[in-house]
Amino acid sequence: MQSSVFRKVERDFNVKRQHAQSDARNFKKNVYDENPALEEIETKINMVALKSAKSRIFSDDLSRQVEQEKLEVKLEKLNREYNEKLKQIGLTREDFEPKYDCPKCNDTGFVDNKMCSCFNQEMINESFKQSNLSKIKEENFETFDFGYYSSTNNKDKYGIDKSPLENIDGIRKIAFKFSHSLDDPAQKNLLFTGSTGLGKTFLANCIAAEAIKQGKAVIYQTAPILLDKMVDYKFKFNKTESEREEYDKIFDVDLLIIDDLGTESMNSAKFSELFNILNTRLLKNKKILISTNLTPQEIKREYEERIFSRFVGDFLICRFVGEDIRLLKKKLSK
Ligand SMILES: Nc1ncnc2c1ncn2[C@@H]1O[C@H](COP(=O)(O)OP(=O)(O)OP(=O)(O)O)[C@@H](O)[C@H]1O
Ligand SMILES: [Mg+2]
Ligand SMILES: [Zn+2]
Structure with a gap:
């Protein structure tokens, strides 16, 4: 293995991945700054999702199951509301995902512990x-x-x-x-x-x-x-x-x-x-x-x-x- 080339490319990939992630976070933050209602809905979604998860663990009796179903209905409604608000400003949830160069490995350079072809190509680019x-x-x-x-x-x-x-x-x-x-x-x-x-x-x-x-x-x-x-x-x-x-x-x-x-x-x-x-x-x-x-x-x-x-x-x-x-x-x- 060309260790120095490998390490250089590995570093570049880490940087590239972190950039994609921080770009995505910044983009979301900007959208939320301009549309505070979106952030409020997301906070609610997170709270209800957490409750629902807890209630699922302890759902031993009937009343809990009823409660659980209610939470799920609520969650669905909030999600619809969130998507609707996004749509109004021309966005979808996908727009908040990091934009990786390689959809196969999400710029990690590896798929199932094997080197992704994008990583191999980058090593060739680097050495040539x-x-x-x-x-x-x-x-x-x-x-x-x-x-x-x-x-x-x-x-x-x-x-x-x-x-x-x-x-x-x-x-x-x-x-x-x-x-x-x-x-x-x-x-x-x-x-x-x-x-x-x-x-x-x-x-x-x-x-x-x-x-x-x-x-x-x-x-x-x-x-x-x-x-x-x-x-x-x-x-x-x-x-x-x-x-x-x-x-x-x-x-x-x-x-x-x-x-x-x-x-x-x-x-x-x-x-x-x-x-x-x-x-x-x-x-x-x-x-x-x-x-x-x-x-x-x-x-x-x-x-x-x-x-x-x-x-x-x-x-x-x-x-x-x-x-x-x-x-x-x-x-x-x-
Ligand atoms: N099909 C095309 N569409 C858009 N731009 C093109 C296209 N083909 C060539 N170009 C642009 O025209 C310029 C010259 O093209 P290119 O470098 O491929 O020519 P070349 O045949 O390789 O020339 P040379 O023999 O000097 O190397 C470049 O700026 C290139 O981006
Ligand atoms: Mg040419
Ligand atoms: Zn890849």
Whole structure:
């Protein structure tokens, strides 16, 4: 176990859980300050509930049973009154519950004494410093916006017979299916290719978010950082247990996302690490998503044949076309 990473994540989870709880308490207090009648009803509810519980313990004779029934009727009436008052201000009891990130473990990190997938993912994030994966709160299938893609066909400009909108619609469907088929041996890996600002990283984040939601473990890393890390590890003399685990995870996680392939400066050590990743993961049927500005022809030119041949055989190539969304956004904000 990566004890230092584990302890760090454990601490973060405690803090996160306490925040959720104190937020919930503060929210309730504010609502009560503005609606004192609610607090009064709750006090009554608590008193009657306590009486009722006591009376249940000692309900040996008939008169007690009658008393008990009366209390229960009263309790029901108070609860209805409370819910009604809440409804008038647009709330339900659920709004007073803490808002945990993970509904499976309520941010405890454990379910039935087993580590929750959210905790495992957080340990991966922590050891890989995956800053990009924190974006999945904003970049996911729910926030995906088709509005940036033109519905106009222009074969001369885009080089395909479809509009960018039709094209991205198809790719989005492939991406969604992929995120739900990580264990399926018949599912191919994905290669996103296309020029800058067309939404490749965005869609990669959508897939990561969807996979994590299903309890899958995901590593996201850009090619230059990933390959540097791997080569450093290879040449390191004294490897710690946690370094070894981190390295092994690259081959083991359910989904490995390598972003910006082609921006790294290659050398033979990096070629062999890249080949090692592709080969090992393909053999183990572990899915890979690669995103690049290079065209398949450029990949063929810049990488070795044994690497290129794997892209052709085992990857579904998704070609992004359209306008640079970064520029579109800039224009829109002016
Ligand atoms: N479908 C989408 N809906 C909303 N915003 C999007 C969408 N796709 C991309 N964006 C936004 O557009 C910008 C560029 O997208 P992104 O970073 O994914 O492009 P890219 O293809 O990865 O570019 P590069 O090749 O330079 O890495 C980002 O700010 C991103 O949030
Ligand atoms: Mg990108
Ligand atoms: Zn959890």
